[in-house]
Amino acid sequence: MGCQMNDYDSDYLAQFLVNNGFSPVNTPDNADLILINTCAVRAKPEQKAYSFLGRMSSIKKGNPNLILGMVGCLAQMKGPELLKRFPQLDLVIGPRELGRFQEILEGIDRHSGKIVATDLDLAPPQPAPCKGYFHKRITGHISIMEGCNNFCSYCIVPYVRGREISRPPDEILAEAENLLSEGIKEITLLGQNVNSYLWEGERKKWGFPALLNELSRLNGLLRLRFTTSHPKDLSDDLIHSFHYIKNLCPHIHLPFQAGSNRILKLMKRGYTRERYLELIDKLRKINPAIAITSDVMVGFPGESDKDFELTLGLIRLVEFDSLFSFKYSDRKGTSAEKMDGKIDEIVKASRLNVLQDLQKEITLKRNKALEGRQLEVLVEGSSKRGGQLTGRTASHKVVNFISNNTQIGSLHKVTIKRSFLNSLWGEIVE
Numbered sequence: 001m002g003c004q005m006n007d008y009d010s011d012y013l014a015q016f017l018v019n020n021g022f023s024p025v026n027t028p029d030n031a032d033l034i035l036i037n038t039c040a041v042r043a044k045p046e047q048k049a050y051s052f053l054g055r056m057s058s059i060k061k062g063n064p065n066l067i068l069g070m071v072g073c074l075a076q077m078k079g080p081e082l083l084k085r086f087p088q089l090d091l092v093i094g095p096r097e098l099g100r101f102q103e104i105l106e107g108i109d110r111h112s113g114k115i116v117a118t119d120l121d122l123a124p125p126q127p128a129p130c131k132g133y134f135h136k137r138i139t140g141h142i143s144i145m146e147g148c149n150n151f152c153s154y155c156i157v158p159y160v161r162g163r164e165i166s167r168p169p170d171e172i173l174a175e176a177e178n179l180l181s182e183g184i185k186e187i188t189l190l191g192q193n194v195n196s197y198l199w200e201g202e203r204k205k206w207g208f209p210a211l212l213n214e215l216s217r218l219n220g221l222l223r224l225r226f227t228t229s230h231p232k233d234l235s236d237d238l239i240h241s242f243h244y245i246k247n248l249c250p251h252i253h254l255p256f257q258a259g260s261n262r263i264l265k266l267m268k269r270g271y272t273r274e275r276y277l278e279l280i281d282k283l284r285k286i287n288p289a290i291a292i293t294s295d296v297m298v299g300f301p302g303e304s305d306k307d308f309e310l311t312l313g314l315i316r317l318v319e320f321d322s323l324f325s326f327k328y329s330d331r332k333g334t335s336a337e338k339m340d341g342k343i344d345e346i347v348k349a350s351r352l353n354v355l356q357d358l359q360k361e362i363t364l365k366r367n368k369a370l371e372g373r374q375l376e377v378l379v380e381g382s383s384k385r386g387g388q389l390t391g392r393t394a395s396h397k398v399v400n401f402i403s404n405n406t407q408i409g410s411l412h413k414v415t416i417k418r419s420f421l422n423s424l425w426g427e428i429v430e
Helices: 004-019 043-061 073-078 081-085 095-109 157-161 169-181 208-216 236-244 261-267 273-286 305-318 345-368
Strands: 033-038 067-072 091-093 115-117 139-143 186-190 198-200 205-207 223-227 251-253 291-298 322-327 374-382 389-393 398-402 411-419 424-428
Touching: 004 033, 004 067, 004 095, 004 139, 004 186, 033 043, 033 073, 043 067, 043 073, 067 073, 067 095, 073 081, 073 091, 073 095, 073 157, 091 095, 095 115, 095 157, 139 169, 169 186, 169 208, 186 208, 205 208, 208 223, 208 236, 236 273, 261 273, 273 305, 291 305, 291 345, 305 345, 322 345, 345 411, 374 398, 374 424, 398 411
Parallel strands: 033 067, 067 091, 091 115, 139 186, 186 223, 251 291, 291 322, 398 424
Antiparallel strands: 198 205, 374 389, 374 411, 389 398, 411 424
């Protein structure tokens, strides 16, 4: 559950388990070990995790030998409290403890009792390659850093992922080479704030643009992406990377969260509306075709109708390709939790509907503008509709098309014939 970092962490655990004799099963009813990787960034994914854990607890009641664990951000946030609420749980493991997973699992095998592991001072682990694990995939992820030092007033991430720690470049390059050897064609670099990446070696200091440049030279890498960036740390060097690194995809996810300077200050975001718009202008001057996506929140404590209108105004000015939009929810331990001026849930829901309707109009408009154009698509596999293939453009738009002899994992030109809200449809240029 949750973000791409959780997908990456789940792959880390799965590779470890396969390397140590486990095999995946299609249903939890047949499992010897169930791990639920959780998110705590908002109230909704937290409740979803509890609901799923409840269902898995019922399975364990019928199979006492089953090992049931919760990992991820919710595990870090709640810790021992989860064992009291869900007595069927055996393991509670925070994100920074994944490197100790073998030791933790051996503790369960020795019947040493239930285990809670939530140390935040550990370094990110280096995955051990599992031959063949990625062989059917075209895209892959690499975590280049862990944690966050920003402490935005609403955000739980610094409390559940810890302080920023960057991984050594040689580890990242080795992991990338392994993915490419498995057939991966596109790699996305992950971090809570990737543009804060910094590694100081004996002979060289590595910032994020330098790491991007080094990775881009790897043989077989067709596309390179990254997420997520913080506007206050978006440097000119990184912006210029979209011009001179040819396999860096023209797409950036740059959360703005609110269009009101008053609310941005309360959020402790570290930039203004004007600065954000300046960054958008720089990005589009460097690469006019760049796709820009973002995160935005409605109903932050104290948000007035005027503040909300400023957010809508920013969306109209930028015309994002797409938005992840959500209602504010209190996260225990954050400074926003203690703020006055909480917004009524009905008002939050109404504002979210208005904002999402506006963004749907903009997304459809931007997609319609692509009709008639030839776009390069990385073919990822069969479409869910059947009888078609699917892939993504460099700007991360889903394209479905018909072809009888197109190779999965290859780049092909597709002429866009029709556009929809969430995808495009086209004909391959033979």
